Amino acid sequence: MALRQLVRAQPLLARPLIAPRATSLLAPRFAAAANISSSSRRSDVPPEARIPPQPQQDIPVPPKVGPSAKSEGSRPRRFLRTFGRVTLVVILTATGAFLYVTQQQNHPPEQLPVDRTKPTLVVLGSGWGATSFLKSLDTEEFNVVVISPRNYFLFTPLLPSVTVGTLEPRSIIQPTRYITRHKKRKVDVYEAEAQEVDPVKKTVTFQDLSDVRGSAGSVTIPYDYLVYAVGCENQTFGIKGVPEHACFLKELGDADKIRTKLMDCIETAAFRDQPQEEIDRLMHMVVVGGGPTGVEYAGELHDFLIDDLKKWYPEVADRLRITLIEALPNVLPAFSKQLIQYTESTFKENKIDVLTRTMVKDVKEQAVVVQDANKEIREIPYGLLVWATGNTSRQITRDLMNKLASVQTQRRGLVVDDYLSLLGGDGIYAIGDCTATSYAPTAQVASQQGIYLASIFQKLGQKAKLERQLNELRATSADPAEIEAVAKKLSRASKLTPFHYSHQGSLAYIGSEKAIADLPLFNGNVASGGGAAMLFWRSAYISTLYSVRNRTLVLADWLKVKIFGRDVSRE
Known part of the structure; x- marks a missing residue:
């Protein structure tokens, strides 16, 4: 019994509850007792019933x-x-x-009231030049009045995208009051068209030409400074039938008109029992003008055909043809030769006919008469004719030039000096397409002119403030050192630097998710075309948009078209 109790107690004794020395002394006794007990048990079992010992296996x-x-x-x-x-x-x-940012833009702060002691600054227009000027102008030292036939700024580079529904019209316009309401001093904005500028009396006459008019139709106001930025109108070269039958692409209403007429042509072509010749005419879209506007519209029209028209109008989609007419030897004359060739090859792949060295002689209701390089005259039937050839001066600009005929000798626009001051006009500054300068009439030039002119008026405001301060110091017999310090500041404010245009490059979308970019680099240019240039084209225009609101709307439109496609309904 004692041995059995010792055997049962062996596992407990093996635990580290006993000191190491005691464990080492008791271990031999326990082992001997265990051997005796096991041998006695084996002796009681018959040999045939004994289980042979199993070899010990290694446990992994x-x-x-x-x-x-x-x-x-x-x-x-x-x-x-x-x-x-x-x-x-x-x-x-x-x-x-x-x-x-959005809440800050949607909640303009309180403004200073109009101060009649301040000079009156009148701004004519709401295009690239005028809007850039207003955005950069500090209105604290001026009473600013804005007069324009439209109460918004239009981002014209993306206007071709509106014609086919890639972008919505509201996505590329910025209300003028979204800019003027964030200025320090109150700015008066009038939606009206300027009728006359009197450089002698220094007055501007403008008229309300909207559909809803009040009793005050025409108003004349004086000005101390005038920023003339009325832009240009479409150039027709005196060709008969252009105003009556062609669609221009300059204003937001033009894009809506093109979109409506495009869908009219498609729906009429899909009409039951329509003759084949009439279908071919209706589905032939002609673009006159190989500049960026005409090229981008042709590219957008091709995307509309491939992405949407073939899905929803399969019966007539294959009949659509696009023809681009250009009087010069090639399209996009402002771009490098490499990009011109790339554009023409892309148009050839997309089956867009490019007729260079071809002049339009007459525009009829259903056909355009052209003369090719061989002096052969022929008629080209069309369903839609888009006219994107160039600009010419407005009537108010021509009238102003006639009043200053002794110094205004350029027929293509107003002549200004290096500081954008109108020759012969006291207090008049002219910027944008209405001027005749050595720069191309582009949005980029007008924008930089507006920013520069705002800096000029910033110095004029500082100069007026310093002159008042200097007169007060002299009247109170102040410290001569303080008077001298103010006089030095006044001298610095009176120094003006001439305008210098910095070309940032040229971009154009050519369809099929491709674009071209002609960018300046050091003393040369970098020419690029393809999908990567298209991404750069989009990112550049997104960054150029004036507000977070416009950027968000344009990005949403691009995403919407990517997911759902363009809307083919007729408005």
């Missing part, structure tokens, strides 16, 4: 996971966790900044 031991293996396994997990946290912080920060 799982490999130990060391610190290096644990760190390798947890490293991707830590990276994903950190990346997720950083992404969340970025999203929350961007969302907060977006909401802050």
Whole structure:
């Protein structure tokens, strides 16, 4: 019994509850007792019933996971966790900044009232030059009045996208009051058309030409300074039938008209029992003008054909033809030769006919008469004719030039000096397409002129403020050192630097998710075309838009078209 109790107690004694020395002394006794007990048990069992001892098998031991293996396994997990946290912080920060900016733009602050002691600054127009000027102008020292037949700024480079429904019209316009309401001093904005500028009396006469008119139809106001930025109108070269039958592409209403007429042609071509010749005529779209506007419209029209027309009008989609007519030897004359060839080859792949060295002689209701390089005259039937050939001076500009005929000798526009001051006009500054300068009449030039002119008026305002301060100091017999310091500031404010245009490059979309970019680099140019240039084209225009609102709307329109396609309904 004592031996059995010792055997049963052996596992308990093996635990580290006894001191190591005691364990070593008791172990031999326990082992001997265990051997005696086991031998006695074996002697009681018959030999045939005994179980032979089994060989001891090696039990596989799982490999130990060391610190290096644990760190390798947890490293991707830590990276994903950190990346997720950083992404969340970025999203929350961007969302907060977006909401802050939009709320700030939607809630203009209180403005200073009109101060009759300040000079009156009248701005004619709301295009690239006028809007850039207003956006950069500090109105604290002026009473500003804006007069324009439209109460918004139109982002014209994206206007061809509106003609086929890639962008919505409201996405590329910015109300003028969204800019003027954020100025320090109140700015008066009148939706009216300027009728006359009197450089002798220094007055401007403007008239309300809207459909809804009040009793005050025509008003004349005086000015101290006049910023003349009325732009130009479409050039028809005196060709008969152009105003009656062609669609221009200069204003927002022009894009809506083109879109409506385009869908009219398609629906009429799909009409039951329509003759084949009439279908071919209706589905022939002719673009006159190989500049950026004409090329971009042809590219947008091709995208509309491939992406949408073939899905919803399969019976007539294959009959659509696009023809581009240009009087010069090639399209896009302002771009490099490499990009011109790339554009023409892309148009050839897209089956867009390009007729260079071809002049339009007459425009009829259903056909355009042209003369090719061989002096042969022929008629080209069309369903839609888009006229994008160039600009000419407005009537009010020609009248102003006649009043200053002794110094205004250029027929293509107003002549200004290096500081954009109109020759012969006291207090008149002219910017944009209405001027005759050595620069191309582009939006980029007008925008830089507006920013420069705002800096000129900034110095004029500083000069007026310093002159008042200097007169007050002299009247109170102030410290001569203080008077001298103000006089030096006045001298610096009186120094003006001439306008210098910095070309930032030229961009154009040519269809099929391709664009061309002609960018200046050091003393040369970098010419690029294709999908990457298209991404640059989009990013450049997004960054050029004047507000977060416009950027958001344009991005949403591009995403909407990518997912759902263009709307083919007729408005």
